[in-house]
Amino acid sequence: MKIVLLGYGKMGRYIEQLALQAGHQVVLRVDEDNREQIGASDLAAADVAIEFSRPDAAVANIDLALAAGVPIVVGTTGWLDQLPAVRLRVERAGGALFYASNFSIGVNVFFSAARQMARKLAHEGYTARIEEIHHTEKLDAPSGTALTLQEKIASQFPPGAVPIESYREPDVPGTHRLTFTSAVDTIELTHTAKSREGFARGALSAAAWIIGKRGIFTMSDLLGSE
């Protein structure tokens, strides 16, 4: 694959390392310093763009890839309130967008398990809460993953009854814990990322998968999960 990296920070660099090891090419690296100089024609030679930048930059980068006619994989969190408008633009342009708050296989299996457990446990009187811990450079809170997890189980509980607590500690790649509590016991489900490798591998799988497709996709499309 010929890849454009939109965002060349912790994730962009990790993805580049794995991509080069796998024999792919990185044809353009975009960060805050050169973003203003980049136009759609600069992306034209790429098969796919992979976007890990910042919450306030993601949507303009999606529009750039759409204008270039290049499929885009977006890992940046904190912009999904704009998804309905972005969806319209992707459809109108006949483009391809793959987005996920978390690209690791482990977290996506965690989501499926959480959904199944919530279905059963909410009716047995359990309450649920979510905790997330990330490194101190993280710009958004709650994490995108915690919000997706909340969305996946919220319908089983009364409105507003699944709180999220966010903690920031040095060097934590990403930890998410879902706790169900009843009068008689507690059930905890925890995903602990040991590094950013799982996120980077998942983003590269999504990039290979979306080439040649049109539409809007997420991890359940790639993994065939709920």
Ligand SMILES: NC(=O)C1=CN([C@@H]2O[C@H](COP(=O)(O)OP(=O)(O)OC[C@H]3O[C@@H](n4cnc5c(N)ncnc54)[C@H](OP(=O)(O)O)[C@@H]3O)[C@@H](O)[C@H]2O)C=CC1
């Ligand atoms: N979905 C998932 O699985 C994961 C999602 N994430 C999310 O990905 C995002 C990035 O994370 P991370 O790599 O750790 O962040 P970093 O802060 O390490 O990197 C962000 C990069 O984006 C660049 N940037 C800033 N503005 C723009 C712009 N307008 N266009 C293009 N690039 C820009 C920065 O440039 P400069 O260095 O010049 O400032 C920097 O290179 C976050 O939202 C994070 O939550 C992270 C991990 C996994």
Ligand SMILES: O=C(O)C1=N[C@H](C(=O)O)C[C@H](O)C1
């Ligand atoms: O900012 C990060 O680092 C991460 N962001 C994503 C999120 O907000 O859920 C995914 C992962 O937890 C790492």
